Amino acid sequence: xxxxxxxxxxxxxxxxxxxxxxxxxxxxxxxxxxxxxxxxxxxxxxxxxxxxxxxxxxxxxxxxxxxxxxxxxxxxxxxxxxxxxxxxxxxxxxxxxxxxxxxxxxxxxxxxxxxxxxxxxxxxxxxxxxxxxxxxxxxxxxxxxxxxxxxxxxxxxxxxxxxxxxxxxxxxxxxxxxxxxxxxxxxxxxxxxxxxxxxxxxxxxxxxxxxxxxxxxxxxxxxxxxxxxxxxxxxxxxxxxxxxxxxxxxxxxxx
Amino acid sequence: xxxxxxxxxxxxxxxxxxxxxxxxxxxxxxxxxxxxxxxxxxxxxxxxxxxxxxxxxxxxxxxxxxxxxxxxxxxxxxxxxxxxxxxxxxxxxxxxxxxxxxxxxxxxxxxxxxxxxxxxxxxxxxxxxxxxxxxxxxxxxxxxxxxxxxxxxxxxxxxxxxxxxxxxxxxxxxxxxxxxxxxxxxxxxxxxxxxxxxxxxxxxxxxxxxxxxxxxxxxxxxxxxxxxxxxxxxxxxxxxxxxxxxxxxxxxxxxxxxxxxxxxxxxxxxxxxxxxxxxxxxxxxxxxxxxxxxxxxxxxxxxxxxxxxxxxxxxxxxxxx
Numbered sequence: 001x002x003x004x005x006x007x008x009x010x011x012x013x014x015x016x017x018x019x020x021x022x023x024x025x026x027x028x029x030x031x032x033x034x035x036x037x038x039x040x041x042x043x044x045x046x047x048x049x050x051x052x053x054x055x056x057x058x059x060x061x062x063x064x065x066x067x068x069x070x071x072x073x074x075x076x077x078x079x080x081x082x083x084x085x086x087x088x089x090x091x092x093x094x095x096x097x098x099x100x101x102x103x104x105x106x107x108x109x110x111x112x113x114x115x116x117x118x119x120x121x122x123x124x125x126x127x128x129x130x131x132x133x134x135x136x137x138x139x140x141x142x143x144x145x146x147x148x149x150x151x152x153x154x155x156x157x158x159x160x161x162x163x164x165x166x167x168x169x170x171x172x173x174x175x176x177x178x179x180x181x182x183x184x185x186x187x188x189x190x191x192x193x194x195x196x197x198x199x200x201x202x203x204x205x206x207x208x209x210x211x212x213x214x215x216x217x218x219x220x221x222x223x224x225x226x227x228x229x230x231x232x233x234x235x236x237x238x239x240x241x242x243x244x245x246x247x248x249x250x251x252x253x254x255x
Numbered sequence: 256x257x258x259x260x261x262x263x264x265x266x267x268x269x270x271x272x273x274x275x276x277x278x279x280x281x282x283x284x285x286x287x288x289x290x291x292x293x294x295x296x297x298x299x300x301x302x303x304x305x306x307x308x309x310x311x312x313x314x315x316x317x318x319x320x321x322x323x324x325x326x327x328x329x330x331x332x333x334x335x336x337x338x339x340x341x342x343x344x345x346x347x348x349x350x351x352x353x354x355x356x357x358x359x360x361x362x363x364x365x366x367x368x369x370x371x372x373x374x375x376x377x378x379x380x381x382x383x384x385x386x387x388x389x390x391x392x393x394x395x396x397x398x399x400x401x402x403x404x405x406x407x408x409x410x411x412x413x414x415x416x417x418x419x420x421x422x423x424x425x426x427x428x429x430x431x432x433x434x435x436x437x438x439x440x441x442x443x444x445x446x447x448x449x450x451x452x453x454x455x456x457x458x459x460x461x462x463x464x465x466x467x468x469x470x471x472x473x474x475x476x477x478x479x480x481x482x483x484x485x486x487x488x489x490x491x492x493x494x495x496x497x498x499x500x501x502x503x504x505x506x507x508x509x510x511x512x513x514x515x516x517x518x519x520x521x522x523x524x525x526x527x528x529x530x531x532x533x534x535x536x537x538x539x540x541x542x543x544x545x546x547x548x549x550x551x552x553x554x555x556x557x558x559x560x561x562x563x564x565x566x567x568x569x570x571x572x573x574x575x576x
Contacts, residue, residue, distance in 0.1 A: 050457065076459035084457070090450035101447040105459030107440050111468055114439030115432055125440065168458045 003028045003172050003203050004049070004080070009058030009068075011041075011048050011227075018044040019227040022058070026172070031194060031204045033218030033235075035211075037248050041227040042207045043085060046176055050082045051075040062172065077105045081170035083161045085177045085207075090164075091150040095141060098149050098160055099132035102167025135163050139193070155186045162193065172203045179210040191217050211249070215239065223248060271423060275416045284415035290527040291422035292484045295429045296500075297507040297519030299476030304505075305513035306437055307469045308449030309359070310367040313374025315504065317347045317474040319381060319495035321481025326394045326491045327387070336400030336412075340482045347478030348471050350377075355470040359463060362452070374496060381493040393492030397485055418487055425483055429476050434516050436472065445469055449514070510551045512558025521559050 002025040011019040018041045026032045036042050047053040049060060051072035060068040067075050076082075090098045107128055109121040136142050139159050144152055149160060158178065165173055175194070179187045191213055198204050208214050214221060215235045223231040223244045231241045238244055275284050296318060303311050324346040325339030334342075358369045381388050388394065400421065403409035412421050436442055444465040447455035456462050485491045503526060511522020529547070533540045555562035 052453070052456075071461070072456045073459050073461045076457055081459075082457050084454065088451055088454045090447055090454065092450055093446060097443070097446070101443050101455065101460070102458045104440060104443060104447070109440040111436060111439075111441040114441045115435045117435055121439065128440075164454070164458060 001028050002026055003063060004205070005061040006049070007059045007061075009045075009048060009055045009060060011044055011053065011056050017227055019048065019055075022224075022227070022229060024222060024229070026203060026205055027220070029198065029201065029203055030219050031198050031206065031217050033214040033221040034205065034207045034224060035209070035214055035221060035248060036224035040224045042224055043176060044227075045224065046082060046174055046207065050080060050174060076168060076170075079169065079171035080174070081105075081165045081168045081172075082174040083165050083176055083178065085180065087154070087157050087161065087181075089149040089152075089157055089160050092148060094146045094148055095136060095144045095152065095156075095160055095163075096129070096132050096146065099135050099163050099167045100128050102164040103128040103131055105168045132167060135167055139163055155182060158182065158186075158190075159193070162197075166197065166202075170202055172205065173197060175204065175206040175208075177207055177209065179208055179213050187213055275419045281415050284419055286527055286531060288415065288419050288422050288487060290524050291419070291426040292480050292487070293504065293507055293523035293527055294426040294520050295476055295480035295483075296504045297511065297523045298426075298429050298433045298516075299473045299480065300504055301508050301513060301515075301519045302433055302436070302445075302476070303469050303473040304508060305515070305518070306442065306445040306449060307466055309362075309466060309470070310364075311370045311470065311473065312367040312501075313354075313370035313372070313377075314473065314477060315496040315501050316374035316377040317351060317477035318481040318484075318500065318504075319491075319493070320350060320377060321347050321478030322485035322491045322495050323381065323388060323394070323481075324478070325482035326397050326485045329398055329486070330394055330396060336398075336482075336486050339486070340479065343478040343482035344475045347474040347481075351471045351474030352467065355467045359466045359470060378493055378496055381496075388493075391493060393490055393494075395490040397489045397491070399489075400486055422483060422487070425479060429479060430516065430520065432472075432476075437516065441465070441468070446514075506548060510548065510555070510558055512560030512562075515558070515560045518558050518560040525559065 004024070004026040006022055006024040009019055009022045010017070022045065034042055034045070044053065048055045051067065051070055051074070055068050058068070059066060062075070062078060062080050065078070067078065067080070070078075090101060093101070107124050109124050113121040133142070133145065136145055141156060141159065141163075144156060149157060152160065158181070162175070162178065178194070179190055182190060187210060194204055194206065194217055206214070206218065218235055220233065221235055221238045222229055223238060223241070225247045230247065231238050231244050233241075239249060274287060278284055278287065300311070300314050303309050303314075321343035324343040325336070328334040328339040328342045329336065354370065354373045358366055358373070361369055382390055384390075400412045401409045402412065412418055437445060444455065444460045444462075447460055448462050448466060452462050481495065507522030507526045508519050509522075511520070511525070512518025530540070530544060533543055536543055551559070557565075
């Protein structure tokens with residue numbers, strides 16, 4: 001069963017065709033990789049799926065429900081949450097506060113309840129704080145709780161991004177180049193983290209240039225070039241595909 | 256020192272209650288009343304500017320509109336202050352809603368300029384709709400409020416002491432509303448928008464709605480301040496959105512400390528009293544005032560409160576072995 005289904009999705013900016021007739025099915029519970037050269041349309045695809053851009057044509061279904069007309073925040077509340085290519089945290093907020101914002105989608109307190117300070121609203125907020133602490137502990141960042149995100153080391157900031165997304169309790173998590181700028185050791189920690197996330201029942205769709213990561217953890221990979229899907233399949237199969245080698249991997253890739 | 260810290264809230268409350276009796280003379284009391292009006296105005300502005308991170312340049316139009324709504328309701332239609340206050344809140348809320356809908360689609364300086372344009376339109380209406388507003392002549396003779404509870408002889412707010420207490424209650428209520436809003440899920444959404452609007456949206460924060468909410472609440476608070484101010488000075492005129500009020504309010508929030516609850520209070524009190532103290536310098540008053548403002552921004556970029564917090568934390572670090 002597929003959790004995310006794209007049918008014939010196109011996106012153009014004026015005369016530039018960023019995505020053309022793109023079909024994609026992400027199976028429930030998978031770690032699904034999306035690779036392609038720079039400028040091939042990966043981030044546009046992410047933006048279209050998550051509601052940051054409207055597709056020019058085509059349909060996107062998440063859990064059988066159409067989402068291509070929904071605003072980004074609604075899609076996130078449905079359980080489809082993304083991270084960004086460029087490190088995106090709430091820089092002036094503490095690590096705990098960052099994750100608490102992530103809890104927004106799973107809490108219900110209204111502004112009026114806040115002003116009246118109803119007991120339910122207080123309880124919910126304490127619960128959000130507890131949840132944020134649990135997530136921090138899970139990532140081994142408990143000591144960073146009250147440190148401003150801007151003062152965290154880079155590796156921690158990238159972890160924090162994922163923590164914010166996890167706090168929103170996604171069913172499908174979209175990671176946009178999570179390993180960018182990480183060293184080999186940090187990357188292998190990240191790979192374990194992604195696998196742990198999937199083991200909790202969260203499907204992961206990841207865009208990444210780090211082939212070790214993609215080939216190491218993805219069960220299925222789609223390759224995109226000039227806005228079109230040129231190959232899809234298990235890593236071994238894709239890495240032998242002559243088209244893929246030609247446009248992206250190069251001849252002497254060693255795995 | 257620790258004893259003082261533990262008792263800071265009761266001490267502050269006692270000081271605020273006793274203040275009009277400690278200050279002899281009408282003029283110091285008048286300044287404190289004015290400070291309370293500015294506390295409200297600054298808290299309202301801080302909500303949108305300090306917490307959500309949007310700069311509503313035309314903010315003072317809501318102060319003026321609140322004042323006019325209250326003035327017209329009491330002078331033309333014989334309603335009480337309380338009806339006027341409710342009318343001011345209602346009018347500013349509705350206006351902000353309809354101004355916010357197009358303006359909040361824009362970010363940064365574009366938003367600031369569009370709200371300024373709406374404020375200019377508001378100013379033109381106040382000046383030129385002479386049949387209703389009497390134009391530049393303004394509306395004089397606004398009656399003072401009366402507190403009438405069942406089984407009680409109506410009490411007329413008259414004289415500086417009772418006015419001080421009324422303004423104090425309003426300012427405390429406004430601050431309380433702001434505090435509860437920002438220390439909640441709603442406040443999390445506000446801060447998230449200020450820090451990173453796209454990221455906020457990506458974890459399910461309906462950013463546009465929350466921006467609109469903050470803008471409307473800001474405007475309603477300005478409406479409360481406007482209404483109370485109108486009844487206090489007994490006259491309203493288009494000067495209410497003059498440069499003086501705009502600069503004063505923004506200075507208070509920026510130098511007091513944006514995005515903090517105490518910043519606008521500190522800013523309002525300091526910038527009500529400071530210009531009066533500087534009167535001693537006569538000719539040099541405005542020059543010194545300007546220099547102090549520039550120095551404040553250069554040396555305390557996070558405002559007086561932000562600066563004080565930094566010093567406090569440094570002291571604590573150094574005090575610990």
